[in-house]
Structure formats: structure tokens, C-alpha cells
Amino acid sequence: MTQHVSPPRDGTDKTAPAARRPSVWHGLTARVDVRTLSLLGVLAALILIGGITKPDEFLDGRNLQLVLTQASVIGVVTVGMTFVITSGGIDLSVGAIVALASVxxxxxxxxxxxxxxxxxxxxxxxxxxxxxxxxxxxxxxxVPFIATLAMLASARGLALQITEGRTQIVTVDSVLSLGERDSYVLGIPPLVLVFAAVTIVGWLVLNRTTFGRRTVAVGGNAEAARLAGIDVRRQRLYLYLLSGLCCGIAAFLLIVLSGSGQNTNGNLYELDAIAAAIIGGTLLSGGRGTITGSVLGVLIFTTITNIFALNNLQSDVQQIAKGAIIVAAVLVQRRTASTT
Structure with a gap:
């Protein structure tokens, strides 16, 4: 006599093949796609606004090259910041490190x-x-907040001491030539190519390597990661080394872009990098990070800055707009976390 097995109350068939059942990965991928599409929508809306308000200036090829070039410096810093935040840490010293490295x-x-x-x-x-x-x-x-805050103050002070408040002009032609149009590759500035390379490597490391999985594990639950055999302290050390490496690369790009070294370089980079990572979908409490979202966040902020500059709007209004975007992104994160 065969026994009839009633289907489960949640409407899913537990006896169905695994390939037919919705997986956790499928749901996560769907959320990531929605988040990425939302950011692309915001970026497209900004491009539309720029095209409507200043069509000749904003849509000019040189202006678009300028936007990408300006995004490259803070973008490289943001890639490193994304790894740190994903691990549950924070780095407030990135702007000061860029300044110190540049001078x-x-x-x-x-x-x-x-x-x-x-x-x-x-x-x-x-x-x-x-x-x-x-x-x-x-x-x-x-605590990361205190340690990196101390580094912020120390690096800024040392940068000021080295320069004595003066701008250091670069005289090396091979460095300055990277910022000239003759060095563009298929119309793409070398700085943008470096940014693209750092982004691709960062995405591969975070999503396709053991290092990336360990970073997410440490950010999600450090104690569980330790019990699973991950050397949490060594992983955190590597992450801040990675952040410092990105700051060094960004400092070189800034030298090429400005042709000088100043103790004021990298001002507020830490806030811009954190904001770009957050609106991109990286969880501030750790355990989730997205390089793609962070890069889109950088492009959104850089486009906003460019539109405001072209329309001769004051910088204080620009900062208010950035602040509103950050608040909205955090609220969306909290609502998403509460429903999952």
C-alpha cells in the first residue's frame, strides 16, 4: 500500500529535482541585478539631466573623458575601501595617505x-x-575608526611638513606626458585604463578567489570565520595593505592629473570612497561587497560634480545632494536587510 505524501504548506515541492527548485544563489543574484540596474538607471538619469541642461558642453567627448579621468583617482581608492568595508572595517585615512604619497x-x-x-x-x-x-x-x-583616524592626522601632518605648505611641481616629462592627449589609447586616457584594470582585478579577487571569500566571511562573522580556520588577523592586515596599495596608485594618478604634489591632495577622499561603496551596495556592517556597485557609485558622484560645475551651481548645494543620496542609500540597505 503506497502512502500519499501531501505537498508542503509553503507551496514548494521538496521532491522536485534540485535544478527546478529556486536556490538562495538565484535570489541573491536577482537582488544584485536589481541593485545594479537601479544604479545604472540613476546614472542614465544624470546623463539625461546633463544632456538637457548643458547639451553642448556635457555631451562633448572631451568633457566625458574628463569625467572618467576624474573618477579614476577616487575610483581606485574606492576599490580598496570596498574590500575594507566588506570585512567589517573602515579606513578614514585614505585621503591623507594619498596626500602623503603624492608629496x-x-x-x-x-x-x-x-x-x-x-x-x-x-x-x-x-x-x-x-x-x-x-x-x-x-x-x-x-578599533579601525581610531587607528585610521590617527593615521589621517599623522599623514596630513607629515605631508604638510614635507611640503612646508608649498606646491611641488613635477618636472619629469615621462610622467606629465601621461596626462596629454597624445598618450590616449583609442581615445581613452591612460588613467582610465589603469582604473579599469584595478576594477577588473578587484572584481576577480573579491568574487573569484579564496581571498575574497575570506574577506566576506570575516565581515559576516569574524568568530565563525576564525572557527572555520581563517586567520582573521592576518586577513585584516592584508586588507589594509590592499587599501594602502590602492591609495599609492591613486596618488600617482593624481600626480599625473595635476602635475604636482600638495599636502591638500585627497581632501575628503575618505568620505567620497565610503559613500560610493555604500550607495553601490556594500554593507557598512560588513559581510557583503560589490566592486561593480562601488564603481557605479563613483561614476554617479563624479557626474553630479560635473553637472553642478557646468551649471555654475554652488558646491554647498552639491554636498547637500551627495548627503541626501547617502542617507537614501543607507535607508534602502536597512530596509533590505530587515526583509531578508
Missing amino acids: WATTVATQEYGFGGILFTAVAVGVGCGLVNGLLIAYGGM
């Missing part, structure tokens, strides 16, 4: 070594600052 790399002594000396110094200073942050947080037990 250290543009001293007269450094410029004597040419292109290689400037690039190496910028990256080395960034990684060195990231190492200090990582050691203080991972092995010194300091």
Missing part, C-alpha cells in the same frame, strides 16, 4: 630617479601606511 613622490630628491622613482615611492608610501594601519588593527587590537 613624498614629488620631492626634488625623488624626481631625480625619474618615472620609476615617482611611481615606486607613491606605491611604497601607500603600502607602508596600510601596513601601519593593519598592524595596529589586526595585531594591536585597536
Whole structure:
């Protein structure tokens, strides 16, 4: 005698093949796609606004190149910030590290070594600052907010001491030539190509490597990650090294873009990078991060800045608009988290 098995009350057939049942991954992918499409919609709306308000200036090829070039510097910083926030940390020192790396790399002594000396110094200073942050947080037990705030103050002070408040002009032609139109590849500025390369590598590392899975695990539940065999302290150290590396690369890009090194470089980069990562979908409490969303967040903020500049609107209104976007993004995150 066969026994009849009634279907479960939730309407799903537990006896159906696994391929036919909706998976958790499918639901997560759907949410990610919706979030990405929403960001693309916002970016498209901004482009439409720019095209309507200043069609000749905004849609000009050179202006679009300028937007992408300006997005490249903060974009590289945001990629590193995305990894840190995904792990449940924060880095308030990225702007100061960019400033320190840029002025250290543009001293007269450094410029004597040419292109290689400037690039190496910028990256080395960034990684060195990231190492200090990582050691203080991972092995010194300091709260990321406090450790990186201390680095912010120290790096800014050291940058001011090196420059003595003066602008350091770059005289190395091989560095300056990267910002000229003759060096563009198929109409794309070299800085944008570097940004694209960093973005692709960052996406692959976060989504396709053990390092990325460990980063998400540490951000989701550090104790569970430790019990699973992950060296949480070493992972956090690597993440701040990565953030410092991105700051060093960004500092070199800023040197190419401005042709100088100043102690005021990177001002408020930490806020812009955090904001771009948050509106892109990276969870501020850790455990979820998206490089694609962060890059779209950078492009959205950069486009807003460009539209405001073309329309001669005051910067305070621009900051208010950015603040409203950040608040809206956080509220959406909290609502999404409460319904899942």
C-alpha cells in the first residue's frame, strides 16, 4: 500500500529535482541585478539631466573623458575601501595617505630617479601606511575608526611638513606626458585604463578567489570565520595593505592629473570612497561587497560634480545632494536587510 505524501504548506515541492527548485544563489543574484540596474538607471538619469541642461558642453567627448579621468583617482581608492568595508572595517585615512604619497613622490630628491622613482615611492608610501594601519588593527587590537583616524592626522601632518605648505611641481616629462592627449589609447586616457584594470582585478579577487571569500566571511562573522580556520588577523592586515596599495596608485594618478604634489591632495577622499561603496551596495556592517556597485557609485558622484560645475551651481548645494543620496542609500540597505 503506497502512502500519499501531501505537498508542503509553503507551496514548494521538496521532491522536485534540485535544478527546478529556486536556490538562495538565484535570489541573491536577482537582488544584485536589481541593485545594479537601479544604479545604472540613476546614472542614465544624470546623463539625461546633463544632456538637457548643458547639451553642448556635457555631451562633448572631451568633457566625458574628463569625467572618467576624474573618477579614476577616487575610483581606485574606492576599490580598496570596498574590500575594507566588506570585512567589517573602515579606513578614514585614505585621503591623507594619498596626500602623503603624492608629496613624498614629488620631492626634488625623488624626481631625480625619474618615472620609476615617482611611481615606486607613491606605491611604497601607500603600502607602508596600510601596513601601519593593519598592524595596529589586526595585531594591536585597536578599533579601525581610531587607528585610521590617527593615521589621517599623522599623514596630513607629515605631508604638510614635507611640503612646508608649498606646491611641488613635477618636472619629469615621462610622467606629465601621461596626462596629454597624445598618450590616449583609442581615445581613452591612460588613467582610465589603469582604473579599469584595478576594477577588473578587484572584481576577480573579491568574487573569484579564496581571498575574497575570506574577506566576506570575516565581515559576516569574524568568530565563525576564525572557527572555520581563517586567520582573521592576518586577513585584516592584508586588507589594509590592499587599501594602502590602492591609495599609492591613486596618488600617482593624481600626480599625473595635476602635475604636482600638495599636502591638500585627497581632501575628503575618505568620505567620497565610503559613500560610493555604500550607495553601490556594500554593507557598512560588513559581510557583503560589490566592486561593480562601488564603481557605479563613483561614476554617479563624479557626474553630479560635473553637472553642478557646468551649471555654475554652488558646491554647498552639491554636498547637500551627495548627503541626501547617502542617507537614501543607507535607508534602502536597512530596509533590505530587515526583509531578508
